[in-house]
Amino acid sequence: MNSREQDDQRKGALKQQLVNTLDYEQLMNCMRCGFCQPACPTFHQTGLEAASPRGRIALMKAVADGLMEPDEAFKQQMDLCLGCRACEPVCPSDVKYGQLLEQTKDALFEHAEPAGAIPLRGLHKFAKPIFKRHRRLRLMSTILHAYQRSGLQRLANKGNLLRWLPAHMQTMERIMPHADSRGVVKRVGGHRFEAKGERIGTVGLFRGCIMDVLFTETNVNTVRLLTESGYDVVIPKEQSCCGALFSHSGDRDTAREFAKQNVKVFGDAKVDYIASNAGGCGAMLVEYDHLLADEAEWVGPAREFAVQVKDISELLLRSQRWNQLPEAAVQSKTAAQPETTRDDTVTVTYQDSCHLRNVMRAGEGPRQLLRLIPDTNFVELEGGEVCCGSAGIYNLVQPQMANDIVDSRMEAVRDTKASIILTSNPGCLLQMKVGVEREKANDRIQVMHVVDYFAEKILK
Amino acid sequence: MIVNEVRQDLLQLLGPERYRDDKEALVTHSYDATPMLQSLPDAVVYPDSTSEVQHILRLANKHRIPIVPRGAASNLCGGTVPVSGGIVVAMTRMNKLLELDTDNLTATVQPGLNTKQFHREVEKRGLFYPPDPSSMVISTLGGNIMEGAGGLRGLKYGTTKDYVIGLEAVLPSGEVITTGGKLYKDVAGYDLTKLLVGSEGTLAIITEATVKLIPAPRVRQTMLVAFQDIYAAARSVSRIVGAGIIPATLEFMDQPTIRVVEEYNHIGLPIDMQAVLLIEQDGQESASVQKDMDAIVSICGEEGAARIETARDEREAEQLMKARRSALSTLARIRPTTILEDATVPRSRIADMVLAINRIAAQYELNICTFGHAGDGNLHPTCTTDARNTEEIHRVEQAFADIFEEAIRLGGTITGEHGVGTVKAPYLEWKVGEAGIALMKGIKQAFDPNGIMNPGKIFAKSARKRLVITR
Incomplete structure (x- = not known):
């Protein structure tokens, strides 16, 4: 079989898997009302129907209906989706978009083009044993730790070695926290x-x-x-x-x-x-x-x-223990009306973790917690529910879109006048750090996990 | 297929980002919110300026290529489905709020501006643009204008047509006309502004609009009234309006609607009731608002309302209104396909119309939920069904034909706010008559002699036979 025939066979198999596995009931349930669109970060950035949940579902359905081939553009559009699932809570028809996306990604992974598949599949093959055994992951982190502490990192920076990396990887390298191999x-x-x-x-x-x-x-x-x-x-x-x-x-x-x-x-x-x-x-x-x-x-x-x-x-929040904390000095305010605060209060804001909010549906928790903390002026981030662009490894594979998104998040941060951005997910934390770095605001704005902020304020 | 000459011309004008004819672009511009309707265009363009729109239309006119103007494609009449192919002109990049004129109380906008976003900007200045179609979170003002969109506040404040006072539009010939202006009085010739509002993209593409604004009401109260008897609810609507009270909103939901809306929103709607009314009154003074609310309470009480609740704060009020706003899409949870119509009757005939819908639903063994803007007689009988069941879909069509028939018999219309599009084109003649259709076709001919503007909309190839009902 020549390579052309192989390619045709691969494409055929991909199409067949999509036809077989995409949940047609879910595709039918989308009534194309478009209520998902204001919630979608990629639609917001591009204004393009295809880059919205309604558009992506239409593309999936078109493949399932045999109206179009799952071509490269189809794959790119699915890859552009952050998988933040902000479209799900706002969908009145309760379409399980996340499941449709997974079914699509499954098929695309299974029948990836050989050239693209080697790195991705290879990466998975390399990564699987590391992630499966925690011990091995810690070993990897020892190497990172050694790099960061041995002076190699300094050397690499000094020798400008990192300029060979793409710009977004350089930023990543800079904001990466120090690895701790002990766990x-x-x-x-x-x-x-x-x-x-x-x-x-x-x-x-x-x-x-x-x-x-x-x-x-x-x-x-x-x-x-x-x-x-x-x-x-x-x-x-x-x-x-x-x-x-x-x-x-x-x-x-x-x-x-x-x-x-x-x-x-x-x-x-x-x-x-x-x-x-x-x-x-x-x-x-x-x-x-x-x-x-x-x-x-x-x-x-x-x-x-x-x-x-x-x-x-x-x-x-289930514990009675924290109810006895002194009332938060200032209750939550919207960004539009920040209140003058006492000198010792810290103004903080909160960037949602999409999956905490849209999948676990527990986005109110961190906010309630923040309102309990004394000397804290919690200001809601306008559009804090919008994905920051981290989305797993999205910021590594779609750096352009991820940067555009985080830059627009930083604009909202500016309006809050917060000195600390809080998050509840490591990916979001790193991405917001990227945002701070891109904004050159490292000296003014800290990024912390809600847990660490709570512990710092309460336990110390 | 777009001939190469046109393709090259548009590519040169717009570049590959803004002229698209790849499968992805075609598929994602082949539908709107109308069920069971899909048709691929041949190309999609995203103009940035009036002059680009002129160029596109001139070219299409010369080559007789169908043109489908598109905002957010959230309409329910098939208005933006390219049923004859051609070029979809997506207006979403022309989305600026050009001016808020507080001296004249007007706003000038580009057509791609999002309705909700516009509301927010206007309200920041203490002003008010009342038209609020349920789709306003995604809809564009251009789309609202082309469809003559209504909304929940239609009863007291009117609809889109009552607020558009000036337009800039490009004719199929490429010429630009400007109509009206920042003028509350203007009788210079035929009212082309009003003619273009609700023209469903069949006459011209609007590139700029001036709308009037009013001072925002300062006080608002919202209540929910539940009835065990659907007839009592409908009678209450007629009596409230009959008593000279014009509430800002007066919305109606029947029992099946209440059930699903509650399931989705969890706001404590009484699911055992046969009907609820969501009533909102606003005004500048709380005393007068309170007086109206008290009168409404006593009318509903006399009609035997089982439960009367007043929202305690803004948040509760917003929750109640949200329930109604999402009614349509929420119904989509029951079954895969949801077909929604907007038969409208004079408000004094609401009770008769609701009864007729129930009777027709039973006759054709269908599940039809009814909700709508009861204060202005605009009901949304909504059928939950499955597009794959052809036998059932046939019954749905028959039922809706009967519903339209009944609405007209009661002195109403086939569509109050969704537009004719392709969906109701076969029934238009029932409403406007043969002479009416001929006149409308004449107007269309004057604007668009080559018939390139949104072909297949408003005018059906063949009208439905109207059954003669003797009763």
Whole structure:
């Protein structure tokens, strides 16, 4: 078979898989009212129908109907979607856009063009064992740690070696936090901690992969806040990556493998709740029942697992402990009417984690928490519910769009006059740091995880 | 297919970003919010200026290429579906608010400006642009003007046609006309402004519009009244208006509508009721607003309302109104296809019309939910169905023909605010008569002798036979 024939065969197989797997009921349910469009960041940036949820669904349906081929433009349009799923809460017809996108990405990954597939598939092959075994991830972070601390980073910067990297990678390199190869378990010294005060229940900490090596401090603070709130905390040893990075790029099989491992490990740990402090991971975890829907022996346990998953803010808010905090000095204000604040109050704003808000539907939690903190002037970010452009690895693969989006977020930040931007997901945190860096505002604006801010204000 | 000569010409004018004829662009401009309607154009263009629109129209006119002007494609009559192919002219890049004139209380806008965004800008200045179609979060003002869009506030404040006072429009020949101006009085010749409003893109493309604004009302109260008896609700509507009270909004939802809206919005709508009225009154003084609200409460009480609730604050009021705004799309949850019409009757005949819809739904064994702007007699009987079930769709068509027939019999019309488009073209003659159609065709001919502007809309190839009903 020559390469032309091979290519035709690949295209045919791709089309067939899309026809077979796209959920036609969902495609029909879209009534094309367009209510999704104001919520869509890529529509907002481009103004193009094709770059909106209604447009993408129309493209998927056109492929399913045989009206068009799933060509390169089709693939690019699907890749341009951030997967933020802001279209779902505003969809009156309850179209499961996220599922349609996954079905499409699955097929595109499975039948990718050979030239494109080698890097992507190769990357997955390389990444899978690392993310599966937490130990190996920590080893990788040791290397990063060594790079950052040995002087190599300084040397690389000094020698201008990094200019060979694309501009967005250079920015990334600069804003990357210092890796900590020890992870939360070594830092807090154990897997099991007892609740302080009145006991509410047992929480299993989902430590995450990126969270645990780049944001170890946040995990440490999460454990401290949970025990202070009245939870026993366990950190199951054999937990793996949530699978989100694999699932979103179309490798659902690897994601399923990870899901089963986590369902088993947390099931064995006999916990009441599973705490997530990263919206991206949490959203993946709450949909394990959907991910494992076709596997009879797993779907039951996966459903149990999914309902136990809670965002950290929600768990903290359940505790009576924080109700006794002095009232926040100033209640939340909209950006339009910032109030003059006392000298010792800090003005903060909050950038939503899309998956926390749109998938876990827990976007109010961090806001409620922020309103409890003394000496904090919480100003809503206009359009804070709009994706910041991070979206998993989106900012690495679609740097142009991601930069455009984050720049427009920074405009809104400026209006709030906040000195701290808070987030509840590591990807968003890094992306907002990119925004601050691009705005050259490093000396004025800090970016923090809500948990760290809460811990800093309450525990110290 | 666009002939190469035209293609090259447009490419040179607009560049590859703004002239598109690839499959992606064609597919995503082949539909609007109208169910069961899709047709691919041959090209899509995104002009930035009036002169570009002139160039495009001149070219299309010379080559007899159909032109479909498009805003956000949120209409429900098939108005922006390119049923004869041709070039879709997407006006979304011409989206600027050109001027807010507080001396004359007018705004001048480009047609691609988003309606909601416009509302926000206007309201920042303490002013008010009342037309509020349910789709306003995505709709454009140009689209609103071309379709003569209505909304929830139509009863007291009128609709789009009552606010547009000046237009700049490009004729198919490429000539530009300007009509009206910042003028509340202007009788210089035929009223071309009003003629263009609601012309559904069949006469010209508007490139600029001047609308009038009014001072924003300072006080607003919202209430929800629930009835166990659908007839009592409809009678209340007639009686409120009959008592000389014109509420800012007077919206009606029947039981199936209430059920789904509650399921989606969780705002505590009483799902066991047969009908609810959402009533809003606004004004400059709270005393007069309160007086109206009290009178409404007593009328509803006399008609046997089971529950009367007043929104305690802005947020609650917004929630109640949101429930009504999303009624249409929410109904889409019941079954895959949702067909919504907008038969309209004089407000005194509301009760009769609601009864007739119920009877017709039962006769054809269909699920028809009815909600709408009851204060102005504009009802939205909405059928939840499945486009794949051809036998059922046939019954749906028959039922709607009966509903239109009934509306006309009651002194009403086939469409109050959605427009004729392709969907109601076969019924237009029922409303305006043979002579009316001939006159409208004459007007069309004067504007667009070559018939390039949005062909297939308003005028049907063949009119439906009207059944003679003897009752």
